[in-house]
């Protein structure tokens with residue numbers, strides 16, 4: 001009997017878990033293909049630590065073929081889905097094109113940087129959604145500190161050691177917290193910069209940091225960051241960005257060469273092209289993660305609007321916690337749709353959140369219990385180690401080394417500004433100049 005072809009598009013939290021679930025429950029009856037632009041699963045919550053040099057980049061990646069040996073990995077990005085023909089067209093890593101046919105499809109393409117119509121932002125800001133952007137930020141920040149140390153113009157030196165992060169959600173808050181520790185470490189090696197410490201600003205239009213999380217987490221983060229000298233500007237947004245700095249909505253101009261844009265994410269544009277009902281850009285699915293009218297298609301994670309059965313009338317938020325658990329349900333429901341087991345609806349109560357503030361500091365509320373300080377730090381790191389599907393010993397070793405050794409103050413300069421544009425559908429890949437058309441790369445199966 002031929003095996004059913006299951007195609008999973010996207011190997012992040014949701015897609016990776018769906019593939020792993022299928023490998024465990026229906027390995028002998030399904031042929032699982034993973035279509036993903038990279039050969040690794042990226043553990044996004046630790047990305048700010050990569051940007052700050054606390055973790056080396058490969059630590060937050062988990063090899064897909066190494067950990068999912070029963071899935072066939074096709075490197076590429078889905079360009080379009082033909083729901084009637086049950087095929088997905090994709091572009092491969094070297095520019096060629098291919099088509100994959102499926103009996104069951106799981107869409108788990110995640111999200112990309114959210115843009116706002118603010119003049120100059122697309123040109124001068126960088127997002128924080130992929131590994132190339134984290135590598136770019138680490139190098140860029142290091143370079144600014146090095147250039148500030150030798151700048152003869154005091155205004156230029158001040159601008160270079162001023163860093164602006166827009167968006168005080170968990171991404172922006174962690175980027176500012178980790179970044180500030182990095183620049184402090186770099187400056188301590190540059191006697192020429194003393195006594196002018198780097199300046200970090202964290203802005204948000206909301207009245208508090210971490211506006212989407214519990215107020216106690218917000219209070220802890222606010223206290224830790226302000227205590228370290230980070231300037232938190234709430235109820236503040238950016239009116240314009242230029243190559244020399246940013247103008248805030250109160251008219252103040254902040255001279256800077258660094259604008260990190262962490263205002264949130266929007267679903268991957270692929271789902272728009274399906275022509276199916278969307279909810280704020282996310283593909284609307286039912287509580288079984290199925291696409292209404294297409295019993296062979298499932299969607300989960302950031303790209304899907306999944307009814308939140310714990311909060312009727314709402315959709316589950318875009319978090320790793322939900323994506324990971326939805327991936328499991330998607331895998332089980334795909335297997336059930338092929339006659340193995342029964343379909344189940346997705347229901348999950350938030351287990352709390354952790355925000356790593358760098359060093360030994362964190363804000364966390366596991367199971368609703370608010371924690372701060374080193375205890376929260378230990379819980380946060382323990383949570384990440386438990387949640388990582390691989391590389392745990394390497395991550396723990398990096399943390400140990402970081403606790404006892406100084407950070408490496410070097411910039412490799414491998415990711416340039418133009419290769420990580422803010423406006424991109426592929427934050428997981430660094431852009432390359434001038435794509436050359438290539439012959440077909442894949443077959444229709």
Ligand SMILES: Cc1cc2nc3c(=O)[nH]c(=O)nc-3n(C[C@H](O)[C@H](O)[C@H](O)COP(=O)(O)OP(=O)(O)OC[C@H]3O[C@@H](n4cnc5c(N)ncnc54)[C@H](O)[C@@H]3O)c2cc1C
Pocket residue numbers: 009010011012013014015035036037038041042044045046047048076077078079108109110111128129130170171268270300301302303318319320321322323324354428
């Ligand atoms: C810096 C940062 C920190 C975060 N920290 C936390 C945290 O502490 N806790 C938490 O709960 N959440 C956190 N999140 C949010 C969390 O990471 C996301 O909600 C989660 O990754 C969503 O999972 P997903 O599987 O939907 O998408 P992803 O994990 O992003 O995976 C999507 C996958 O699809 C691939 N893909 C995209 N487009 C295509 C295409 N066209 N064709 C093929 N493949 C494609 C991508 O390469 C990727 O592998 C953080 C996010 C960021 C950016």
